[in-house]
Amino acid sequence: MPTYQAPLKDTLFLLNEVFPMEHFKTLDGFADLTPDLLEAILGEAARFCEQTLQPLNSVGDLEGCHRLDDGSVTTPKGFKEAFGLFAEGGWSGLSADPAYGGQGLPGTLSSIVQEFIYAANFSWGLYPVLSQGAYAALKVHASEELRQIYLPPLASGKWTGTMNMTEPHAGTDLGLLKTKALPQADGSYNITGQKIFISSGEHDLAENIVHLVLARIDGAPDGVKGLSLFVVPKFIPDADGNPGQRNALQCGSLEEKMGIHGNATCTMNYDGAAGWLIGEEDRGLPAMFVMMNEARLSVGIQGLGISEVAYQNAASYARERLQGRALGKPKDSDAKPDPLVVHPDIRRMLMNMRAFNEGARALMIWTALKADELHKSEDAAIRQAADDHLGLMTPVIKGVFTDAGFANAVQAQQVFGGHGYITELGIEQFVRDARIAMIYEGTNGIQALDLVGRKLPKDGGRALKTFLTEVTLFLADMKKDDAFAVYGEPLGMAVDDLQSATVWLMENSIAEPDNAGAAANDYMHLLGLVSLGYMWALMAKVSQERLTDETGDRAFFEAKLTTGRYFMERCLPKTQTHLTRICSGAESMMALPAEAF
Structure with a gap:
């Protein structure tokens, strides 16, 4: 059966030497994060993932989740106990605000722990990560009253969160959403509709599930401009903040899927469920995108x-x-x-x-x-x-x-x-x-x-210009080092390819928008290769320095330099292929009539 060992050494190399954490000491949560404490935290996360989560990965795949007649869902053997250990260890609120029960450590640590979790047990990892996204959206956009109710139990792991957008007729095109929200005299809303593909929509891991639901208030404009975001709990919190009355929502079915069998992917039915507005009416998409951006990085x-x-x-x-x-x-x-x-x-x-x-x-x-x-x-x-x-x-x-x-x-x-x-x-x-x-x-x-x-075009292309300037200045500074040429020269050529692709898009996509659509995938991967190449250049620089001063693990740094050289020689040249495809335009891609397919 598969095994897993968290890449602790490689991670600490990045945090201590490539992007030294001491450079961020002025930020909240970083000041007391010594190298020893950092290693202790990540070492404990590694042990949890290796010893608790990884052995459950194949279990979750074989057993899957099961929906009972009352709409409740049971998770695979061991998942609930593992989640309890996760919550007890404080991992749910690792980077959450101490004002709402979190530990206040850098979000960077949460991202690193996520890698360990997903590698050890992908399906299990989907349960806590959506809670982090729900926490982020509520913290940014919800009223203080809602924050006080929902953020502490999300940070503690007592409750979990979900994101409800997709409907049977509407995936990416959110403007087609039909779920309705009717205002009530007490300030709440009745939410009615159906959402599909809802990860972790129903399960037995936590005492409550906090659904963030996109819906349209009765009379709101059509399209995405008429969407609002609501918090709709499985159990309505009582006066003391504990799970109270069962809400009018239910898991209608579980999806049969190609993979991630250990995660409950649900069809969620809302039948006049009580929900509370997050932020402003008709401004649900900006609020949801806080969660979406967290989710996309995750x-x-x-x-x-x-x-x-x-x-x-x-x-x-x-x-x-x-x-x-x-x-x-x-x-x-x-x-x-x-x-x-x-x-x-x-x-x-x-x-x-x-x-x-x-x-x-x-x-x-x-x-x-x-x-x-x-x-x-x-x-x-x-x-x-x-x-x-x-x-x-x-x-x-x-x-x-x-x-x-x-x-x-x-x-x-x-x-x-x-x-x-x-x-x-x-x-x-x-x-x-x-x-x-x-x-x-x-x-x-x-x-x-x-x-x-x-x-790319936002603010006159400022983000890309800043990135390219940083890489170009780094390469100029490293030109004096002949030993670095095996990394610097290929990266310089890749940067030229990225700049050429950007200029081509600027010159050819306004008059013919299909050129941009046809180039998009190649451009994303071209930028990705250059970004990875820059990371390898930074790691190679540090590794060369460490070999020179003869401190640390010589074999580690030699392996780093060899792997970086492989990337530069065998992976990075793909930028030329992407550039050629981009500059070919959309003509042959769009030439066949639709009925020919």
């Missing part, structure tokens, strides 16, 4: 997590499985076969996965630190720059990470050969579980369109 981390655990198991199998003989070795029929890991094509797949994982982890942590700056810095310029970064990188992290997560799960399966296709070794579960991350919280095609159509 889904990107899902791609990284599944890629990491798939890589670890493929590498272990490749070291142990004897098959064939190394190229160049005498073909003596009596010679023993060699382990898979000696074969170049196996190495190709392993190095592809490893190079992505380590670069993606760096990009995730860099972006998580920007989120902490956005929420906690007192400097307006720093907050603005952080907001720009998040706007630019959120679709990249969601889209590129999840595309790669699925592709790498498939590569890991390929390393196992026929044994990867059968259930016994558990690798095929990674492929099935990984697939959903490319679809939910906005399909990856939508992420690419959002990047090219909204994020």
Whole structure:
């Protein structure tokens, strides 16, 4: 069966040396976070994921969730006990505001712990993560009265949260939503409608479930401008804040799915359920997008997590499985076969996965630190720059990470050969579980369109200009180091490709909008490659310095430099392919009449 070991050493390398946490000491939650405390926190998270969650992964896949006649749902064996340990350990409120029962630690730590959780048990991880998104939306947009009721139990893990948007006739196009909200004399609303594909919509892990529901107040405008957001609890809190009367909502059915069997994906029926408005009427989408943006970054981390655990198991199998003989070795029929890991094509797949994982982890942590700056810095310029970064990188992290997560799960399966296709070794579960991350919280095609159509031109392209300036200045500073050329020169060429693609889009997408749509996916992946390349350049710089001063684990830094060189030589050149596709335009893509398909 699969195993998992949290990448603690690699994570601490990033936090202590590439993006030193001491640089963020002025932000709330960072001041007391010494390297020893950081290692202790993440070490405990690693143990929980390795020892408690990972053994339940195949259990959840085999058992799934079950809906009972009364509409309640039971989760797989061990899930409830694991959730209790998670809540008792304070992990639910790790980065939540102490004013509402949280620990007030950096959000960056929550993002790192999410990677460990998703790698250990993807399905289980979906239960607590939606609570974090609900917490964020309520904290930003809800009244203080609602915050006092809902935030403490969400932070403690006593209650969990969900996001209710999709309806049978409306997925990405939220303007088509039909769920209605009727105002009541007591200030509440009666919510009536049906929502589908609701992750963690009903379960037995917590005493209450807090649904955030998009609905249209009677008489509101059509389209997205008429949507409002409501908090609709499974049990209505009583005067003391405890779960009281059962609300008029129910899980109508559980979806039968390709993967993530251990998570309850529900059809939720609202039959005049009591709900309370979050924020302003007809301003539900901005409130929901606080949760959506949290969710999109989290889904990107899902791609990284599944890629990491798939890589670890493929590498272990490749070291142990004897098959064939190394190229160049005498073909003596009596010679023993060699382990898979000696074969170049196996190495190709392993190095592809490893190079992505380590670069993606760096990009995730860099972006998580920007989120902490956005929420906690007192400097307006720093907050603005952080907001720009998040706007630019959120679709990249969601889209590129999840595309790669699925592709790498498939590569890991390929390393196992026929044994990867059968259930016994558990690798095929990674492929099935990984697939959903490319679809939910906005399909990856939508992420690419959002990047090219909204994020790229926003504020005159300020976010991209800032990113390119930072990378270009870094490369200029490193030109004096001849040993760095194997990293700097390929990254410089990739930056040129990104700039050329951006100019082409500016010149060709206004007169012909289909050019932007046709280029979007390639542009997202081009920007993703350059971003990962920059992360590898930063890690290579630090690793070279550490080898020079001869401190620390020499083998670790040498492996880091080798993996970075592989990325620059074998992965980054794909920017040229993306640029060629972008510049080909939309003509051949759109030429066939619709009826030809």
